[in-house]
Amino acid sequence: MSVVLLAEDDPAIAMPLSRALQREGYSVRVLEDGNATLRETCAGGVDLLVLDLGLPGMDGLEVCRRLRAQGRGTPVLMLTARTDEVDFVVGLDAGADDYVAKPFRLAELMARIRALLRRGAPETLEAGGVRLELTARRVLVDDHEVQLANKEFELLRVLMWHAGEVVTREEILRQVWPEPSRKGSKTLDMHISWLRRKLGDGHYRTAEQRIATVRGVGFRFNVD
Template sequence: MQAPDLPAPTRVLVADDEPDLRALLERYLGDHGLAVRTVDGAAAVDRLLARERFDLLVLDVTMPGEDGLALCRRLRAAGETIPILMLTARGDPLDRILGLEMGADDYLAKPFTPRELLARIHALVRRQRMLGAHAGPADAAARVSFGAFVLDLAGRRLVRDGAEVPLSSAEFALLKAFARHPGRTLGRDRLMELAHGRDHAATDRSIDVQVMRLRRVIEADPSAPRYIRTVWGAGYVFVADPGPGG
């Protein structure tokens, strides 16, 4: 009798230049059901991404050569949408904000416990799957049009004038949250909950960075946005039809 198909394990690629940490994470994450590959730098990441599929990428900020921030920015510029979690040994919150600006979905400061990293990985992968295969009935045929854009909620695609616009998982989640609540002012905490779930810890500044990233994708002039507008002291509002002249 043939065994029933089992769900494929979550595939994680970890890039860090510390051999001891790579060995620890490979062993710990593997013991908890993840399929883990570890590498020591950006060149090895490029080689593996070119020939294998991964569900999540963990990048150390301070790798020699092309560091994690530069690699994250390059991958996003090339249209890579895999969720990215940054590891940083620097205590400065500005480094974390910079990671979000480069396109990271989450960050974790060193030193950390492997258990905390595992929880972050599960949260990011769970969000990615909820946005895709587990889209609700309301998303099944939902397409939201604004300006030259069409947001396909079921297909997880943003299209402009017939061409697909690459979005990271975090960018799509945030745009979906806005699109499902047009014309409503959403505070930062509510936006974070809608886009990333209740278990996602973040600061007001981090949601502002994510809004800024999304504006760079959809706004002709991010400094004078038509679609995602700031409501001072309250949060943000999505205006799907700004009308003539915005």
Template structure:
């Protein structure tokens, strides 16, 4: 991976945790990001990466999947189960659709397949960090979402969400009860890098399981061939 020329104005430093066991890749990514003003910490195995991520203080975690001591998918799942909503960008050589969907299901915010261009890594990193910023609590009827804690509440029940689930619910509540087209949902959740309908459907399925399934009336509605919307129960 060759380093593209530096921009004339360095990027303001986001705090990045890089969890990668391949020395050459880690060194290139670290050097590339630090030259652009990022603050980078590095762990070379999954167990160490999980412990460091649990301490908090990062804007983004850049996470390899094939790690020693603890697989990246397990790391991401444990991080989410512990209530940490830090955005996670996964790096992996696993490029099948099933692999990508599993990564999103475990709480990843984006997925970059090796080999990758460092400029694309930075673009995706900035996109997931931007989506992690709070817009304040949003509500529709009994459903409330607070981006600051990555949690929804419905009828008094607390519902922890992943960052990706939160991004989707956030735009649905911002537009409620209007229909949000599929393309706009994909852009909000995955940024300019995009995703496909299968990934969107997987995330909406998981979101419905949390927000609708335990309750008598569903609030997330699918408009066939168009998109999704949130409506308050009658």
């Protein structure tokens, strides 16, 4: 799951935007201070920084400059209430990857966020003899292509993105079935069964080795 760090000191903006990002399936951290934002981003584990220009402690421009000076390539989407073209240029010169002026349309902002995350995301995932080609939506098992339904593909994507880690049932349901009316443990178990069958090519032991059940928690895609 992509991690978005939202650096915004206005709760009226931070809270609705945080909820919207979570609905999109992102893990969101919210900070209100420039110094804390710089420390958190430099610590690693952040896939995208949504950075308000007018942060207390250290403004967004200085945060971005210091990140780039330290060689950090984390994508930065800068938010600002200023609309002067000079400010946009200064922000981009400071190292921002994109720039959105307030007030913004949520749909446009989310599209910009998706584009920046895609730019830094791998096009293929590989583990346990399975190759997942994200752009082509193609799956190869031991070099043989298998056909997956849409939800099976999304389920495999979530599991392989966290290959070697346990992904909770709740997290899988949130990412693969965001529609509340279609969400349920029976639905997940049914799709896990179908996915195992296709990845194991009928061999139950192989399927179990690839997708392991962690009882009471969730599932793990094994790397070996």
